[in-house]
Amino acid sequence: AQSVTQLGSHVSVSEGALVLLRCNYSSSVPPYLFWYVQYPNQGLQLLLKYTSAATLVKGINGFEAEFKKSETSFHLTKPSAHMSDAAEYFCAVSDGDKIIFGKGTRLHILP
Amino acid sequence: DTGVSQDPRHKITKRGQNVTFRCDPISEHNRLYWYRQTLGQGPEFLTYFQNEAQLEKSRLLSDRFSAERPKGSFSTLEIQRTEQGDSAMYLCASTPSGSSYNEQFFGPGTRLTVL
Numbered sequence: 001a002q003s004v005t006q007l008g009s010h011v012s013v014s015e016g017a018l019v020l021l022r023c024n025y026s027s028s029v030p031p032y033l034f035w036y037v038q039y040p041n042q043g044l045q046l047l048l049k050y051t052s053a054a055t056l057v058k059g060i061n062g063f064e065a066e067f068k069k070s071e072t073s074f075h076l077t078k079p080s081a082h083m084s085d086a087a088e089y090f091c092a093v094s095d096g097d098k099i100i101f102g103k104g105t106r107l108h109i110l111p
Numbered sequence: 112d113t114g115v116s117q118d119p120r121h122k123i124t125k126r127g128q129n130v131t132f133r134c135d136p137i138s139e140h141n142r143l144y145w146y147r148q149t150l151g152q153g154p155e156f157l158t159y160f161q162n163e164a165q166l167e168k169s170r171l172l173s174d175r176f177s178a179e180r181p182k183g184s185f186s187t188l189e190i191q192r193t194e195q196g197d198s199a200m201y202l203c204a205s206t207p208s209g210s211s212y213n214e215q216f217f218g219p220g221t222r223l224t225v226l
Contacts, residue, residue: 043217101153
């Protein structure tokens with residue numbers, strides 16, 4: 001079965017600093033991978049997805065993620081954090097017709 | 112495109128009562144999913160439909176839970192004899208027909224509080 005592990009349930013960065021949220025996956029087949037963002041009391045919004053077309057995937061709001069098969073990783077980055085990036089971020093992997101989510105990482109932005 | 116909508120957004124009920132939630136997917140999305148999200152956790156898959164057929168149910172979906180999608184459009188999720196452990200956010204998502212990547216579009220969720 002497919003799974004994802006997000007390292008760090010909470011991450012704090014200063015405004016303007018690099019954002020790095022870590023995700024490792026486990027998959028028996030070439031995976032489809034996703035990053036979703038959730039703002040308080042809202043549903044999930046897709047940031048970006050990896051579908052094997054390119055290993056570096058660019059998403060919305062300046063986020064990007066790199067698929068590294070050798071490291072089974074799909075880390076999410078943003079060069080410069082903004083206060084509006086404070087939210088919960090979920091890495092996910094497609095498992096047949098389902099999506100399996102990680103436990104999430106809450107991103108805090110320090111002024 | 113009005114997005115996935117869910118109703119109600121919040122529901123407070125007493126233990127033992129029945130509750131029903133509704134999800135309206137994006138028009139012409141043939142797959143519809145239900146997830147449960149508890150505090151500090153990611154969404155957990157409950158069940159999904161392709162058109163009106165319920166194709167898979169998680170073992171999390173006890174016999175107190177039932178979901179329907181009678182005409183392949185909106186869906187309802189009913190919880191009978193609610194328990195305090197049912198308190199969670201219930202999320203609905205839909206997927207376009209023919210999607211190879213299973214990209215899911217989520218609604219805002221229904222937050223259930225069982226007292």
